[in-house]
Amino acid sequence: MVSLTFYGGVDEIGGNKVLLEDKKARVFFDFGQSFTMGCEFFTGWLSPRAVNGLGDYFEFGLLPKLKGLYAEGQLRFTDVRYVKPRFDAVFLSHAHFDHVNHIQFLDPEIPVYLGEGTKLFLEAMEKTSGFCDYGEHRYGTFRTGDKVKVDGMVVEPVHVDHSIPAAYGFLIHTSEGVIVYTGDLRVHGPRKDLTEEFADKARECEPVAMICEGTRMVDVERRKNYSEGQVERLSGKIVSSTDKIVFVTRYSRDMDRFRSFYNVARNNGRKIVVSPKTAHLLGRLVEDKRLDLPDPLRDKDILVYFKRKKSGGFSEGDYYVWEREFMDKMVTHEFVHKNQSRLVMDLDFYQFAELIDIRPDAGSHFIHSMSEPFSEEDIEDVVMHNWLDHFKMRFHQLHASGHMNRKQITSLIGYIKPKKVFPIHTENQHLFKKLPQTVQTVECGKTYKLK
Ligand SMILES: [Zn+2]
Known part of the structure; x- marks a missing residue:
């Protein structure tokens, strides 16, 4: 008997926690934190206290009270008694927050399987962010072509294209x-061939079910979306x-976007200026040759x-010690000010105060290469524009999404032909109901049997 229970990613974008049970095997797919959790x-600054472990989360029902899932220390101040692990593994699809962040609470004895590149991302984030700690785990890494056996079940990871490298979908062979x-996946990125390969393999399996993301499953798409090539x-x-x-603001882990701006800088005889954090991340990702990213220590254009x-x-x-490695490549605000015409510079919204030191000339450019704000009252958006106006900078919005649009999701499902579709990572499950396939909409914490 095989069943699925969805503990996250239900009626919202992100926070995926999908439990698959097959006879004795109990395996989670992704263990992320939703963007709006709690x-x-x-x-x-009012946030759950780390010192109380899972206590503050359980108080408001923000994580499921499951026995044999969490680390002993996390349960200390809760009414859930610690028992030895009753789950066999957790598989992570990619290194985005909404797919990985809650692994910090897991019992370290439960193996966590993830792509080799995903592990590099997690390590880089732990190193360079003061508040990022995923906890101790028995990690096992995989690549496309591997088959991971878990208590009678076989999990086959297959690469997909998404707005972060080393993203995977899974073909799960159950009884x-x-x-x-x-x-999460897309078909308009630079590696759409990866998603196509995933779709082919999934179709060949004649799947009994498909758990499908639906970030862009919307009635009308209001925000502008380009392909990576257009950006x-x-x-x-x-x-x-x-x-x-x-200046450019982009998602820090979107290496396709980094590559786009790196190319743009070089094609125009400019150098690209990045933060030590990005340099460290690049320095780790070059360990994975297949990602084909430039080495920040050797590349003269970085x-x-x-x-x-x-x-x-x-x-x-x-x-910090990890920053010092890049001191030979150091530039300061004075250098940037003097060489404005020769540079493209990564600048996070949270680093805007550097503009006070850099003093860009009036008429400088700012490319916002992220999603447009959800509402017109978005306070950070207002503040960002105040800064840009203050420094007389010109604003541009240029972004390519990491997700398929409605038409693409519809045709992917039509191509793979699963017997049943479970929509997750979407605010619009009801739109899946309009598909010709059998769709099972899901509720949080409810178990769905597959026969
Ligand atoms: Zn994602």
Whole structure:
């Protein structure tokens, strides 16, 4: 008997936690945190206390009270008694927050399987972020072509294209047939061939069920969405038509986007300036040759921006050990100011205060290469525009989504032909109901049997 229970990613985008049970095997697919988790109770600096482990989360029902899943220390102040693991494995599709973040609570004895590239991402994030700790785990890494056996079940990871490298979908061979789990995926990115390969393999299996993401399953798409190629071409136009500096804000783990701006800079005889954090991440990802990313230590077109810290004199002691590795590539606000026409610079919204030191010339450019804000009252968006106006900078919105649109989801499902579809990672399950296939909409915590 095979069953599926959805503990996250239900009626919302992200926070996937899918439990698959097949006879004795109990396996989770993704264990992420939803973007809005607990937002009725927590906001800004009011957040769950780490010292209380899972206590503050259980108080508001933010994680399921399942026995044999969590680490002993996390349960100390809760009414859930610790018992030895009753789950066999957790598989992670990719390194986005909404798919991995809650592994920090898991019993370290439960194996966590993830792509080799995903492991590099997690390690880099733990190293460079003061508050990121995924906990201790027995990690096992995989690549496309591997088959991981778990208590009678076989999990076959297959690469897909998404807005982060090393993203996978899964073909799960159970006693009732194959269940396909898409993870997050797209077919308009630079590696759409990966998603196509996944779709082919999934179709060949004649799956009994497909757990399908539906981020962009919407009635009307209001936000502008380009392909990655269009983002690169349109950014190239901006850079080639100015002698001012061009700043870029993008998702820090989107390496396709990094590559686009890296290409744009080089094609225009400019260098790209990145943060030590991005340099560290690149330095780890070059270990995976297949990702084909430039080495920040060797590539002459990559410079690393060091902020003013304690001493103000940019001395080694001001920086973390992992940052010091890049001091040979260091540029400061003075250098950036003097070389504006020769640079494209990564600049996070949260690093905007650097603009006060850099003093960009009026008429400089700013490319917002992320999703457009959800509402017009988005406070960060208002603040961002205040800064841009203050420095007389020109704003551009250029972004390619990491997800398929409605038409593409519809045709993917039509191509794979599963017997049943379970929509997750979507706010619009009801739109899946309009598909010709059998669709089982899901409720959080409810178990669905497959026969
Ligand atoms: Zn994702």
